[in-house]
Amino acid sequence: MAPPAAAYERRVLVSAAQHCYLRVRLELPDGAARPGAPQLKQLVVAALRELHGEVGAALPVDVLAYEEKSLCAVLRVISGGLVKLWSALTLQGFYQNRRCAFRVLQVGGGLPSITAVLCVCLAPFFPFLPFLVSNDLT
Amino acid sequence: MAGFADLNVPHGADRKAVQSLLEAAAHLGYSAVALNHIIDFKEKKQEIAKPVSPSELFPSLPIVQGTSKRLKVLTRLTLVVSDPSHCNLLRSTSTNIRLYDIIAVFPKTEKLFHIACTTLDVDLVCINVTEKLPFYFRRPPVNMAIDRGIYFELLYTPAIKDSTMRRYTISNAISLMQICKGKNIVISSAAERPLELRGPYDVANLGLLFGLSEGEAKAAVSTNCRATMLHGETRKSACGVVYTVKKLHKIEEEETVPACKKAKTQA
Numbered sequence: 001m002a003p004p005a006a007a008y009e010r011r012v013l014v015s016a017a018q019h020c021y022l023r024v025r026l027e028l029p030d031g032a033a034r035p036g037a038p039q040l041k042q043l044v045v046a047a048l049r050e051l052h053g054e055v056g057a058a059l060p061v062d063v064l065a066y067e068e069k070s071l072c073a074v075l076r077v078i079s080g081g082l083v084k085l086w087s088a089l090t091l092q093g094f095y096q097n098r099r100c101a102f103r104v105l106q107v108g109g110g111l112p113s114i115t116a117v118l119c120v121c122l123a124p125f126f127p128f129l130p131f132l133v134s135n136d137l138t
Numbered sequence: 139m140a141g142f143a144d145l146n147v148p149h150g151a152d153r154k155a156v157q158s159l160l161e162a163a164a165h166l167g168y169s170a171v172a173l174n175h176i177i178d179f180k181e182k183k184q185e186i187a188k189p190v191s192p193s194e195l196f197p198s199l200p201i202v203q204g205t206s207k208r209l210k211v212l213t214r215l216t217l218v219v220s221d222p223s224h225c226n227l228l229r230s231t232s233t234n235i236r237l238y239d240i241i242a243v244f245p246k247t248e249k250l251f252h253i254a255c256t257t258l259d260v261d262l263v264c265i266n267v268t269e270k271l272p273f274y275f276r277r278p279p280v281n282m283a284i285d286r287g288i289y290f291e292l293l294y295t296p297a298i299k300d301s302t303m304r305r306y307t308i309s310n311a312i313s314l315m316q317i318c319k320g321k322n323i324v325i326s327s328a329a330e331r332p333l334e335l336r337g338p339y340d341v342a343n344l345g346l347l348f349g350l351s352e353g354e355a356k357a358a359v360s361t362n363c364r365a366t367m368l369h370g371e372t373r374k375s376a377c378g379v380v381y382t383v384k385k386l387h388k389i390e391e392e393e394t395v396p397a398c399k400k401a402k403t404q405a
Contacts, residue, residue, distance in 0.1 A: 008167070008204035010339055027333060050301060087347045090340040093298035093333075101333045103166075104340055 010106065017109040020082040021064070024089060025103045026071040032098040037066045040073055044085075047092035052084050059084060072105075074114060082107070141169030141202075142338035143363035145214065145240065145262070146293065146326035149173040155330075157196060162332035164200035164209040170367065172214040172240055174328075179217070179224040186227070188234045189213035212239040212367065216264065220246040228258055240370040242291065248273035255283035261369045262291045262324065265314060267307040275317040284322045289366050290314060294344055295327045295334045311348035320354040324362045
């Protein structure tokens with residue numbers, strides 16, 4: 001009963017995994033300032049705070065990868081916080097007083113299902129970033 | 139599975155803006171979009187014009203990403219009613235209203251909400267999300283609307299624009315969910331710019347925030363929208379129902395005339 005594979009497929013897997021991974025892209029109008037990696041994390045936390053308050057802002061969210069050229073990022077959040085994070089990103093409409101939109105491209109329970117590009121340039125910003133090549137694939 | 143649909147895209151005068159909205163909707167994965175004309179009766183008398191067919195306005199419709207079909211564009215009319223006399227337009231059968239694919243009504247008072255749910259011939263009842271509801275939902279009209287196949291529409295674009303509207307959207311949605319238990323809900327945007335549109339799965343996630351279950355939230359963007367479009371089609375085509383009842387005949391009687399002809403002559 002499997003449907004034929006389409007060229008563009010979105011799959012949402014909410015399994016018993018510890019973390020959920022989201023691949024998002026920030027759409028900005030032409031000429032708007034593009035955020036760097038720390039600004040993106042700040043924007044995500046601000047969106048959570050606006051919608052879900054201090055409890056939402058305290059949700060453990062990590063930016064695992066961020067490409068400034070295409071404004072694509074891979075976020076990680078604990079499985080229970082997926083709905084909160086996703087809804088906060090959806091309802092975030094402004095970045096620095098310019099309209100913006102978060103497009104959630106992929107959501108998955110494991111990192112292999114999200115094709116990620118781990119930027120080496122993230123290391124100086126997040127020196128505490130755990131290496132997740134082996135740990136989180138349980 | 140029913141394709142995703144966004145049933146509220148305001149039809150502005152600028153054709154290029156609407157074209158860019160349609161392209162954004164097709165890129166995000168929506169299979170059908172309804173161009174909404176809003177008529178507010180509080181302003182001076184407005185003429186309800188005949189809907190221009192979308193194929194004339196937009197000669198080349200974009201292809202939905204992920205399929206090979208073109209975006210389906212429907213016409214929709216929303217009537218903002220704040221007085222019972224405004225509903226008379228809906229009851230008359232000779233106006234241009236009948237030509238629209240989907241008809242929605244936006245009641246402003248409790249009495250009008252009751253009338254819209256029980257007697258008016260519409261497909262959608264819009265729920266106000268930009269201000270605190272002046273009335274509480276009651277179970278009898280909502281249950282009658284669900285039986286009649288009328289869907290309640292919630293908008294999500296005001297929640298993106300302003301934080302006060304966000305609170306009103308969520309509180310009005312939650313009070314509606316308490317009464318209708320998540321049935322017959324349609325979530326749509328009222329996006330004026332492509333950046334205000336959100337993808338169908340994002341909107342389904344917003345349904346979870348309003349208190350719907352996962353299946354209901356996804357249905358709010360796909361199955362319920364398709365049901366609304368079919369409701370509009372049947373409203374356009376059928377004026378009444380004729381059904382035949384089989385008459386029971388005695389076995390000894392010899393029938394020379396077929397049963398249907400017999401019934402006609404007898405009547």
